[in-house]
Amino acid sequence: MARITAGLATSHVPAIGAAIDLGKDGDTYWRPVFKGFEFSKDWIAEHKPDVVILVFNDHASAFSLDIIPTFAIGCADEFQPADEGWGPRPVPIVKGHPELAWHIVESAILDEFDLTIVNKMDVDHGLTVPLSLMYDKPDAWPCKVIPLAVNVLQFPPPTANRCYQLGKAIRKAVDSFDQDLKVMVWGTGGMSHQLQGPRAGLINSAFDAQFLDKISADPEALTRISHAEYVREAGSEGIEMIMWLVMRGALDKDVREVHRFYHVPASNTAVGHLILENP
Template identity: 65%
Template sequence: MARITHGLSTSHIPAIGAMVDQGRTDEPYWQPIFEGYQWTKDYVAQEKPDVVILVYNDHASAFDMKFIPTFAIGCSDEFRPADEGWGPRPVPPVPGHPDLAWHIAQSCILDEFDITIINEMEVDHGLTVPMDVFFDSKDNKTPAQWPVKVVPVAVNVVTYPPPSGNRCWMLGEAIARAVESYPEDLNVHIWGTGGMSHQLQGPRAGLINKEWDQRFLDLMTSDPQKLRTIEHIEYLRETGSEGIEMVMWLIMRGALQGKVTELHRHYHVPCSNTALGHIVLKNEVAETVVA
């Protein structure tokens, strides 16, 4: 059967993608940011996942105010980079896994999650930046083609109301049940993206809350159930207007179903005007099943 072996999370700061595209990753400002991902790049290359379920949010590229799904799943063979105002990023199209995606959609819908099925969708930096920081060559160049198939799961964290952390956790659990019932033997990763603390506008623009971010990272392993109860107003107050993106990390954590081992952590400020956070978790439940 398919199994979710690891959960990864990372910020998806658009400036990271711009630095990759412009070949500026070795500049003094950016070097420590990219160095913090090198361990994970090496580990992912060693683990060779067959599929990544990538949880991200669209930034008015595929969706706009006419159509705002709370949860959506991409079921296409391929997802092309979106034009975010200055032309599509020079990265290869992202290959999909439509069979697994449709299976997850069916399983989640029958599991009483009303997830929107998308058969044609472009993807923006919310998805391509995580691909950059986890899959590239030693010199931080985008590969000619991505070495993994991707099932995109888009979450609305742009327009109120976003889903609660608890609902995101429960979707993660439903995705895990779907993957476990898929008959093909696949090594599956699930990645939660977005955050950490940041605000891009208004009087609090540039807000970064290191203490809150570090506590969130700690709880991912020490007491993840506490993360389910964080209310929207706390994210807004403590982490800025864009910190709500961290509910997407809870989809990843809910899909790991129990005991995890933290393998790597990277936290850096500032990255652009944002706190950058990243963590790698090994799913001990999956390890037990495989053994």
């Protein structure tokens, strides 16, 4: 049977992708960011997931204000890197796992989660930057990827608790899939940052540290935080942190934290990263 072995969370700052693509990851400014992922690259090479369910938010690349799904799951064979205005990133095509994706769709919808089924979707930096941070610059991504897009751009986004419960529904689906697969769930986005308005540049390291502590030890406490509190404490784009709770909901109640990294700033953003293993 399929099994979820671990969860991973990371920021998906677009400038990180540009630094990788332009060979600036060794520059003085960027070196501390990439140093925090050295352990992670060794870890992922050792643990080798067959499939990654990658929770991210689309940045108006696949969806526009015409259609805004709350939760959308990619069920296609492959997903092209999106053109975000400067051409697609020079990264491999993302290969999907339609069989598992459709199994998750059926299981989750029957559990009353109304997932939007997407059979064609270009994937932007929200998905490709985490892959680059973990796998660097391969000729092909070494795992299949199921994209799971969450609306955190247009009000109202789903609640933190709804994201956490979706993670539980995904866990149930994966546990009942009849192929022998090692599956990981990655939550992306955040941490605290605001890109516009009077509070542009906001970073709240105290809130971020508390979030990192609780997502390992007491994730249900994070599900009780309101939208207003996430925005007030972590900035308008800090609401992305609720996507980490999809990952956490898919794991065991008690997890082993094997790596934690936090750094500010990276393009006016707080970068956070966690690796959690199921015992």
